[in-house]
Amino acid sequence: MRNALAFIAAFTLLAVAPRAGVAQPLSFEGKTITIVCGFKAGGGYDRTARILARHLPKYLPGTPNVIVQNMPGANSITAANHVYNVAKPDGLTIGTFNRNLVLAQLTNVRGVKFDQTKFAWIGSAASESTVLAIRSDLPYKTFDDLKKSGKTLVIGATGPGANTYDFPLLLKELLGVDLKIVSGYSSSSDIMLAIERKEVDARAGSYTSLRPFIDRNLVHPVIRAKAIEAGIEQLPVDENLAPNARARAVMALRSAPEVVGRPYVMTPGTPDDIVKAMRDAFSKAIKDPELVAEAKKGKMELEFMPGDEALRIVKEVLAQPKEIVDDFRKYIKFGE
């Protein structure tokens, strides 16, 4: 199977190469570009892909159609495997998937059939910062209050591998905060409801998804991870509070992919001119005033990070020394 795929890939490369050789101007006229999204329709990854699909055509040569195809499964490993192994490197397939797939590769999760460093990186469309938000009716205003209170804080979470679980887990294990993590809620909005009825005291999650509840003062954020977003700059950063270098490295590793919050890649071997055209189109589309207005309405904040920078971060994550990775694996499981 793999051989056959490699053969097909090589064959299509041959088919594409001569055309590039004649230096014809690149054009996608009359073509359809598919964004393969590793999650179901309706979530954050999907909504980002769809807003891009509407505005990318304007900025691509030959104004092609851009459509989104949802390929959920195995926390989007399936979609990444598809883009890596099955799709042709002709620029007509773009993949967007779970930002934590690089951690899945790092920790040798079974079923991973890709090397993140070999994708043709377009870049990232947003950075997603994780914060811990606690109920506003609790007496603690800051993270310091919380640490000094001597009381256990109950955290609602979905499950291992999600930032609702992993972020508080490291706060508890590495910073010694007295937390009790209750996991199994079916979605982050279910946790919000548990907060409303005071079943739990706090939840971690992306700042974007918590904003509506912060705005109406149900919860307020007290600590964040490294990735930064407007409005939470002043919060303490988890890894800066680490008691030792080891703890710091583990926390840094968990949050590293958040800077590449919405990764966009193409199949390895995609010709350079296509990659360049795509990066240009992404960077322009994300600044497009119409897109910005729509994103604002949808409470999304898009910001383009070019592919070479995203790739640099991915490589940095994958270059961690073995003892740090082993440590990391003790706490973090890649999952739903």
Added chain:
Amino acid sequence: MIDALLEGLLLVLQWKAFAFMLLGIALGFWVGLLPGLGGVTTLALMLPFIYAMSPVEGFAFLLGMHSVVATTGDITSVLFGIPGEGTTAATILDGHAMAKKGQAGRALGAALASSLVGALVGALALALAIPVVRPLVLAFGSPELFMIAIVGIAFIASLSAQGARGMLRGFLAGGLGLMVATIGQDPQAGVARYTFDSLYLWSGLDLVPVLIGIFAIPEIVDLIVRGGSIAGEMPGGRLNQGALEGVKDTFRHFWLTIRCSLIGTFIGIMPGLGGAVAQWLAYGHAVQSARTVEEREGFGKGDVRGVLGPGAANNSKEGGALIPTVAFGVPGSSSMAILLGGFFLLGLVPGPDMLTTHLAVTFSMVWTIVLSNVITVVACFLFLNHLARLTVVRGHFLVPVILVLVFIGSYTANNHYGDVVLMLFFGVVGYLMVAGGWPRAPFVLGLVLGKIVENNLYISVARYEFAWLTRPIVLVLLALAVAVILYPLIQARRSRSRSNAHA
């Protein structure tokens, strides 16, 4: 409040909003009919189109579409035994059995009329609940949700055949369903269960292909083996008056329809229970309405009450599911989660404001649910009898078409070939269950409730240790679960003593 109610109606009746609603209805109509293409996915796909609309227009469009999906989904379930939606599978048990007896028109009439009643009850509940919704929803925490799921599992007693052997088989099938629900990565420790190192099984089984397999495949095999048409060699003449008979049935069993609508609304209000649960509880309750042993044994073989219950519940739950979405910004179902995205796009913040400042908009949603269901049901009645005639078409014309629907339906859920294999696998399971006389409903009930039971039990114990067992609502629900299990036994004993008295 009355002002807002009227203002809401006028908002929907503005020509633009009304036109968008009609467009939504037309879309939802087809989405409901086609198996696999679900209401949730379609909502997500339609979301980008509402950028340019006003809040009322946007909701008229989205809700108009969404609220008719379960109505027309029942049609596919009744005619072909394929669940048109994941939420309309329970209608198959008696609805399709009626179609096989040549009563497709009557079953469709009953399904549509009960859908309408359900939608109206759900909308009314939404309107009435507005002042009390916050305390109501907040009273149900994880321990209470766990107990609701236990009451659901207790309904297996009603869904099984009678006698010790029937009960045993019912509970075994239910247990198997619960076990199948654990496939995938568990949410507490992240352990992969029953995945056999396969990526596909990692995120658990998708409900739609399983339902299509377990219900549709046995029917298709049966149709091929039997030859002839779905309705067998029944005289076709009666088909024409059927639909009206179904409507009359709805009023003959009016209180049952209302009760099942209320069950649907209640399940809808509870976030985290999901749409697939409501229909099965309603079906279980409909079975309980049988007064004698003979009547009970008629369920699953084409009792119209088995159509009315789920028909009503799968529509009333939508009004219910809107309640937590509007009041807390916490969606009551996965379709509502997407609708929530719509709120933001339209510049509305769900939450307490929707019950005060934007009350008219909230009421316009109620009206949209009411109007779109009335329109759909009336439109359906115009060609219902023609639809019913599909059941006298010869099998060898029909089977290829049904097979195409079955395959496409399973594939479109996730665009994954694994789903087609899954559908075929559960097709075999379903066929063996039917052949061996094992009930399929308890299995599905277990599958639907498995994750809810497991997660809420875990959360309850982790959060409250054992103190949750003494919460008042938990105790009430526990008593209800015991009553649900004992009811068929009492019923059997009573009818036995009655027949003894006669003898």
